[in-house]
Amino acid sequence: MGFDENFLWGAASAAHQVEGAYLEDGKVLGIWDALYEGHVVRNENAHVSADHYHHMKEDVMLMKKIGLKSYRFSISWPRVITNRGVVNQKGLDFYNQLVDELLKNGIEPLVTLYHWNLPMWSYQYGGWKNEEIVEDFAFYAKVIAEALSDRVRYFITINEPQVFIAGGYVYGIHAPFEQCPESELLISRNVMLAHGRAVQTLRQYGKQPLLIGMAPTGSGFTPIGNTPEDIEQAKMGTFSLETRSNSNIWWADPIILGVVPDVLKPAISEEDVKIICQPLDFYGFNVYNSQNYVRPNGPNQPDIYPGLPRTAMDWPITPEVLYWMPKFFYERYKLPVMITENGMANLDFVMADGEVHDPQRVDYVKRHLQNLKKAIEEGVPVLGYQYWSIMDNFEWAEGFDKRFGLIYVDYRTGERVLKDSAYAYKKIIETNGNEI
Numbered sequence: 001m002g003f004d005e006n007f008l009w010g011a012a013s014a015a016h017q018v019e020g021a022y023l024e025d026g027k028v029l030g031i032w033d034a035l036y037e038g039h040v041v042r043n044e045n046a047h048v049s050a051d052h053y054h055h056m057k058e059d060v061m062l063m064k065k066i067g068l069k070s071y072r073f074s075i076s077w078p079r080v081i082t083n084r085g086v087v088n089q090k091g092l093d094f095y096n097q098l099v100d101e102l103l104k105n106g107i108e109p110l111v112t113l114y115h116w117n118l119p120m121w122s123y124q125y126g127g128w129k130n131e132e133i134v135e136d137f138a139f140y141a142k143v144i145a146e147a148l149s150d151r152v153r154y155f156i157t158i159n160e161p162q163v164f165i166a167g168g169y170v171y172g173i174h175a176p177f178e179q180c181p182e183s184e185l186l187i188s189r190n191v192m193l194a195h196g197r198a199v200q201t202l203r204q205y206g207k208q209p210l211l212i213g214m215a216p217t218g219s220g221f222t223p224i225g226n227t228p229e230d231i232e233q234a235k236m237g238t239f240s241l242e243t244r245s246n247s248n249i250w251w252a253d254p255i256i257l258g259v260v261p262d263v264l265k266p267a268i269s270e271e272d273v274k275i276i277c278q279p280l281d282f283y284g285f286n287v288y289n290s291q292n293y294v295r296p297n298g299p300n301q302p303d304i305y306p307g308l309p310r311t312a313m314d315w316p317i318t319p320e321v322l323y324w325m326p327k328f329f330y331e332r333y334k335l336p337v338m339i340t341e342n343g344m345a346n347l348d349f350v351m352a353d354g355e356v357h358d359p360q361r362v363d364y365v366k367r368h369l370q371n372l373k374k375a376i377e378e379g380v381p382v383l384g385y386q387y388w389s390i391m392d393n394f395e396w397a398e399g400f401d402k403r404f405g406l407i408y409v410d411y412r413t414g415e416r417v418l419k420d421s422a423y424a425y426k427k428i429i430e431t432n433g434n435e436i
């Protein structure tokens with residue numbers, strides 16, 4: 001037993017990071033378009049980025065060449081809704097064409113509604129701090145359901161609330177670059193309500209039965225050894241609330257189990273829970289690395305040592321996270337799992353032979369998939385794996401240096417080059433993961 005024959009071998013992206021065309025065809029500004037100055041390395045912006053908006057057909061052709069079965073992308077909210085209640089048909093057309101192109105090539109579209117580029121028109125009334133955003137988000141979900149759900153079956157509501165809240169409103173390193181930890185409860189409630197209303201709306205207006213999930217971060221702790229105590233301690237860390245809105249259960253317990261952690265109780269009522277807790281079809285999560293325990297110091301002692309393997313983001317490389325997190329999340333939430341993001345940044349460049357050799361990434365992907373396979377063999381249902389990212393793109397506050405793509409992008413010319421890792425992934429997909 002290994003990967004299911006319908007396993008979704010895919011790759012992911014997000015609108016703001018790849019599309020460019022930031023003011024084309026009626027699109028209005030989002031917070032990352034408008035507020036990035038002074039907050040991004042070298043003051044880089046995503047006005048053009050990988051210019052996927054103009055390379056869409058070529059990019060889908062490359063996905064087909066890699067053999068992808070699925071492609072996870074997000075819709076740019078400010079591209080399709082240009083003010084409260086105002087739909088931009090030209091913006092929708094782009095996603096209509098993308099979906100058609102994917103389906104023509106046998107690639108299942110996985111659509112994310114919110115991957116961080118809040119429209120400025122919403123930011124101006126307070127954005128996530130104002131409860132009005134909940135119905136604006138539901139309206140957006142309705143428009144997308146009506147436009148795409150005849151062809152799109154998989155929907156993901158919100159990407160990594162942990163990161164855009166801690167990053168955007170506590171540490172001030174992500175848009176809107178604020179430091180207002182006192183808003184954490186209020187914002188968390190609004191995000192959860194928006195998620196719940198979006199799920200309700202997608203189901204109501206969906207033109208076929210839909211498969212809906214979310215994509216929070218799924219990092220946690222992996223056991224340092226294999227004793228029951230080690231495993232228990234890792235689980236405790238993974239399901240701890242110590243990092244508040246940056247933790248797993250702050251979101252997943254209310255959303256999936258309808259259980260509100262005590263710290264959230266002042267903000268979230270039983271009435272709210274009825275909206276927040278909607279049946280979901282899978283537990284999607286983005287996972288890049290784990291933090292190991294060091295015995296016997298107890299929780300939150302990351303196993304950091306000199307020379308620890310790290311990516312260009314400085315994140316530790318810990319492949320066993322793809323064995324443990326699916327197990328832990330399946331055990332707690334009893335939903336099939338989807339790896340909605342996993343990947344690594346390199347400082348890739350085109351080499352003298354005209355190719356992009358990225359052996360570290362090939363190794364990263366293989367070792368993570370071997371671990372995922374082990375979880376599957378032990379009975380965890382896993383629907384798919386979406387490598388982050390399909391192509392190099394705008395890495396938020398880090399700008400463009402750090403490249404996550406399977407496809408190299410020359411940002412001066414828009415030229416694409418498949419990296420070695422793209423070919424390695426292609427081979428893995430061809431054997432349906434039997435040979436990794």
Ligand code: GBH
Pocket residue numbers: 014159160163217219286288289290291314315316341388395396404
């Ligand atoms: C995702 O966020 C985003 O969804 C995506 O847009 C982005 O481009 C991509 O990943 C790459 O950054 O403190 O060393 O243990 C990533 C979320 C949260 C992953 C924190 C790494 C801990 C690193 N990240 N996490 S470490």
